[in-house]
Amino acid sequence: MGKVAVTAAVICAAAACAAAALVVRHRMRSKGRWARAMAIVKEFEEKCRTPIAKLKQIADAMTVEMHAGLASEGGSKLKMLISYVDNLPTGDEHGLFYALDLGGTNFRVLRVQLGGKSGRIIKQEFVEVSIPSHLMVGTSDALFNYIAAELAKFVREEGQDFHLPLGRQRELGFTFSFPVMQTSIASGTLIKWTKGFSIDDAVGQDVVAGLTRAMERQGLEMRVSALVNDTIGTLAGGRYLNEDVVAAVILGTGSNAAYVERAHAIPKWHGPSSKSGEMVINMEWGNFKSSHLPLTEYDRAMDAESLNPGEQIFEKSISGLYLGEIVRRVLCRMAEEAAFFGDIVPPKLKIPFILRTPEMSAMHHDTSPDLRVVGAKLKDILEICNTSLRTRKFIVELCNIVASRGARLSAAGIFGILKKMGRDTVKDGEKRRTVIAMDGGLYEHYTEFSNCLENTLRELLGEELLDSVLVEHSNDGSGIGAALLAASHSQYL
Ligand code: BGC
Numbered sequence: 001m002g003k004v005a006v007t008a009a010v011i012c013a014a015a016a017c018a019a020a021a022l023v024v025r026h027r028m029r030s031k032g033r034w035a036r037a038m039a040i041v042k043e044f045e046e047k048c049r050t051p052i053a054k055l056k057q058i059a060d061a062m063t064v065e066m067h068a069g070l071a072s073e074g075g076s077k078l079k080m081l082i083s084y085v086d087n088l089p090t091g092d093e094h095g096l097f098y099a100l101d102l103g104g105t106n107f108r109v110l111r112v113q114l115g116g117k118s119g120r121i122i123k124q125e126f127v128e129v130s131i132p133s134h135l136m137v138g139t140s141d142a143l144f145n146y147i148a149a150e151l152a153k154f155v156r157e158e159g160q161d162f163h164l165p166l167g168r169q170r171e172l173g174f175t176f177s178f179p180v181m182q183t184s185i186a187s188g189t190l191i192k193w194t195k196g197f198s199i200d201d202a203v204g205q206d207v208v209a210g211l212t213r214a215m216e217r218q219g220l221e222m223r224v225s226a227l228v229n230d231t232i233g234t235l236a237g238g239r240y241l242n243e244d245v246v247a248a249v250i251l252g253t254g255s256n257a258a259y260v261e262r263a264h265a266i267p268k269w270h271g272p273s274s275k276s277g278e279m280v281i282n283m284e285w286g287n288f289k290s291s292h293l294p295l296t297e298y299d300r301a302m303d304a305e306s307l308n309p310g311e312q313i314f315e316k317s318i319s320g321l322y323l324g325e326i327v328r329r330v331l332c333r334m335a336e337e338a339a340f341f342g343d344i345v346p347p348k349l350k351i352p353f354i355l356r357t358p359e360m361s362a363m364h365h366d367t368s369p370d371l372r373v374v375g376a377k378l379k380d381i382l383e384i385c386n387t388s389l390r391t392r393k394f395i396v397e398l399c400n401i402v403a404s405r406g407a408r409l410s411a412a413g414i415f416g417i418l419k420k421m422g423r424d425t426v427k428d429g430e431k432r433r434t435v436i437a438m439d440g441g442l443y444e445h446y447t448e449f450s451n452c453l454e455n456t457l458r459e460l461l462g463e464e465l466l467d468s469v470l471v472e473h474s475n476d477g478s479g480i481g482a483a484l485l486a487a488s489h490s491q492y493l
Contacts, residue, residue: 036338055412061290062416084185086274093487103177140202144214173482177230226485231258237477238437252440255319286315318406320442364399411456437474
């Protein structure tokens with residue numbers, strides 16, 4: 001073999017070795033990346049664990065806090081607010097009533113013609129309007145003016161088939177889905193904002209007075225006859241349709257629960273005695289906090305950077321505004337520490353709240369063999385292209401961890417309420433039916449979430465109560481519920 005040929009062979013062999021080494025290093029690096037990513041997900045999963053024993057501790061803690069919140073004002077993180085609703089709808093309500101439902105990124109206005117026991121809901125109409133984001137952090141006048149203008153427009157469109165008796169003023173049930181310290185059925189002051197709203201000048205102010213002034217500026221003659229939280233509206237709307245409804249839960253942008261309490265079991269209640277001996281309580285369970293909650297570093301960081309740090313801790317681990325954001329935070333760490341999406345961290349992934357819960361839900365429900373929906377969402381929302389099937393599978397798993405934790409914690413919260421009401425066991429062999437009216441976009445649209453919630457609740461309740469405790473979807477019941485309560489508290493009764 002000539003000298004040249006030998007040199008060439010040596011060079012070729014060396015090049016082949018170097019290439020092989022590169023491949024091995026790349027494989028090792030990529031293996032290392034996967035291992036690191038897997039470790040991050042596993043660690044997160046471990047911290048999110050909610051075995052039944054833990055859920056029972058959480059339910060017990062919820063019951064204890066409910067007692068403390070009923071005992072004295074400020075006795076617990078659970079506000080246990082008195083709603084002044086001591087009579088739920090009976091079916092006798094009749095006449096034309098309006099409702100305004102405000103509490104998320106949209107508000108609804110509706111009118112309903114009630115026909116008493118025989119006519120029930122004769123006719124109803126509604127419109128839904130989205131709230132421009134700048135109004136969520138502006139002034140209360142700006143927000144109420146905007147809403148009152150839409151309400152006035154809706155009232156002007158009232159048709160012939162709605163009847164207001166001559167000489168009567170139109171009446172409104174106002175569903176205001178934030179914590180309010182009520183002073184009567186139709187007045188109350190805002191305690192604080194939640195769900196991304198932050199309008200300083202409204203805190204501590206009477207919300208009905210604020211809305212009434214805005215309606216007057218619009219020349220709209222309308223009286224607010226009931227001010228209710230969405231949980232109270234849902235409970236009222238649920239009871240109208242099913243007399244076994246005793247509690248309501250909202251799982252939407254935010255989360256909360258209300259239930260019927262015996263008036264004498266509310267030590268802090270010094271108001272007029274309740275005619276029925278009952279009082280509906282707005283728990284504001286979103287603010288529940290317990291050392292048993294399985295919180296992670298991602299939850300803590302999200303809370304610290306929120307508009308309301310230290311507040312609404314339960315809500316931040318179960319409700320729609322936050323679930324997608326928790327997933328984003330874990331993905332961000334995987335991108336930074338395990339190069340999960342390659343050598344650079346996708347810039348969009350760093351934007352808080354860019355991954356919304358409806359998108360997370362769409363990814364979680366993707367049943368296509370190549371997880372096409374996951375791929376498309378990553379591309380459209382985060383501008384991450386050409387993801388492998390393995391990457392997509394990781395993401396579905398992450399959605400599952402976050403959604404399951406939220407759903408199981410919500411079930412524990414419900415179980416806590418049932419315990420407080422003494423409906424977690426069969427008494428003297430008698431099986432009372434207990435129905436919980438549920439509403440909110442998260443519950444309605446995130447099937448994996450709602451299925452997991454219902455299965456967990458069954459697990460907590462056990463065989464014996466399986467067929468006596470029922471969760472019922474109350475579709476947009478809070479608006480109708482507010483109109484019904486306006487009817488039962490009408491000034492003309
Ligand atoms: C509010 C509650 C409301 C719940 C559901 C929470 O953020 O504090 O008043 O009922 O969201 O809308």
